[in-house]
Amino acid sequence: MRSATWDAMADKTGLVTERSAAIYHQLNTGGIGLIVTGFAYVSSPLGQAGAGQYGIYNDKMIPVGNQ
Secondary structure, eight states: OBOOOOOOOSOTTSOOOHHHHHHHHHHHHTTOSOBOOOOEEOSOGGGOOSTTOEEOOSGGGSOOSOO
8 A cells, every 4th residue: 555645746737747647657567556645636726735736626637538
């Protein structure tokens, strides 16, 4: 298990970046069975507590396809 960790790798709008996706891919292939992500802001861009924080305040932020 990997507990919630602050990685500060989201872009300025809160989107996942290639760099952050690579970390989760590495964890996935490295034998981690459960990944608890760090905190995210969900209600609006104003909820961002700090640079690099992930956001999911808009359905357009949900990737479609590469699942």
